[in-house]
Amino acid sequence: MLLMRNTQTLGVALGLALVASLGVRSTLVAQAPPNPYRIVEGWAQLPNGKPMGAVGKVTIDPDGRHIWAVVRCDRLADPARFGDECRDSKSDPILRFSPEGKVVKSFGGGIFIWPHGLDVDQDGNVWVTDAVADNRIPKGDKRGHAVFKFSPEGKVLMTLGAPGQSGNAPDRFNSPSDVVVSPGGDVFIADGHNENGNNRIAKFSKDGKFIKAWGKTGWAPGEFRAIHAIAMDARGRVFVGDRGNNRVQIFDQDGKSLTTPWTQFGRPSGIAFDSKDQVYVADSESDDIENPGWEEGIRIGDAKSGWVHTFILFPWGDPRQRAGDGAEFVAVDRDGNIYGGEPRPKRLQKYVRVRP
Structure with a gap:
């Protein structure tokens, strides 16, 4: 009788242990590991207390410390203006922030309707895309569908595309969403922002000559739906944020797919x-x-293997909200601080690591 009781007790204990084990395992699968980063409240400050507009892409200056950001002109209360915030404004949308969050340089006022993508090349030149859609360009307006190269001081040095004219010819874009410049000076443009647009990567030489393009609208490898981001790692691989297909695609600089x-x-x-x-x-x-089943936030992983090891959850994310929220753009300075550009919340966030 005692043996039977002991056996029953052992069975219950094992069963509880198994349930607990399964519960822990389920929790680990469903939830992200502890977030080692914290937000620095109020880090980004515009001059004279001006409220922040919608924040586009952010990137790091070649010095590793200053932060460049697209801030779409003025803070507009009407949500219907998301997509053309700079249409009627002369405010500068291209801002350079000090490590302390103060604006130390600005330019680009009146040039854009919807500045979106941004990169700074090794010489400090600033490249910016205008991703405005055709239906948001006022009749006769010669802005949009272009990529501009600025000197570090804000002088326009080059224009790619035909401002105000969309198209799929080598010298035309359709809402180009992002740009990256290789160490050798070649320019790669994510063209473009719309699910049924050009959906291609366009490559140009450093002097603006068209070299090639790859990609089209679709779901297969090498095809895209709403390209939203493009970046280059230390190996020279081209990473493409194929947002409409919920995936990142990786290519060499000639457009060859390198991995699933x-x-x-x-x-x-x-x-x-x-x-x-x-x-x-x-x-x-x-x-x-x-x-x-996926949460909004910033995922961090190994660039070689793709293994994700850290997740910064956007704490105000709501999966029932389809408008998009939180950081659309991300950058990392030389000290490991993270910056998130949040268009709809109209915030430029700084995250610092507080745990190993």
Whole structure:
């Protein structure tokens, strides 16, 4: 009798242990590891207390310390103006922030309707895309569908595309969403922002001559739906945020696919790298319809293997909200601080690591 009781007790204990074990395992699968980063409240400050407009892409200056950001002109209360915030404004949308969050340089006023993508080349020149859609360009307006190269002081040095004219010819774009410049000076443009647009990568030489393009609208490898981000790692590989297909695609600089598309980074809106060969991917659009079961936030992983090891959850994310939220763009400075550009919340966030 005692043996039977002991056996029953042991069985119950084992059963409880198994349930607990399964519960822990389920929790680990469903939830992200502890977030080692914290937000620095109020870090970014515009001159004279001006309220922040919608924040586009952010990137790091060649000095590793200053931060460049697209801030779409003025803070507009009407949500219907998302997509053309600079249409009626002369405010500068291209801002350079000090490590302390103060604006130390600005330019670009009146040139854009919807400034979006941004890169700074090794010489400090600033490249910016205008991703405005055709239906938001006022009749006769010669802005949009172009990529501009500025000197560090803000002088226009080159224009790619035909401002105000969309198209799929080599010298035309359709809402180009992002740009990256290789160490050798070649320019790669994510063309473009719309699910049924050109959906291609266009490559130009450093002097603006068209070299080639690859990609089209679709779901297969090498095809895209709403390209939202483009970035280059230390190996020279081209990472493309194929947001409409919920994946990151990786190519060499001639357009050859290098690996099976990565789907472990959610619905990618922005991509960046640090000096430790880590990749940072901002997901601002995972929701119950577009990418059910995934949370909005910034995922950090190994750039070589793609293994995700850290997740910065966007704490105000709501999977029932389809408009997109949180950081669409991400950058990392030389000290490992992370910056998130949040268009709809109208914030430029700084994250610092508080735990190993």
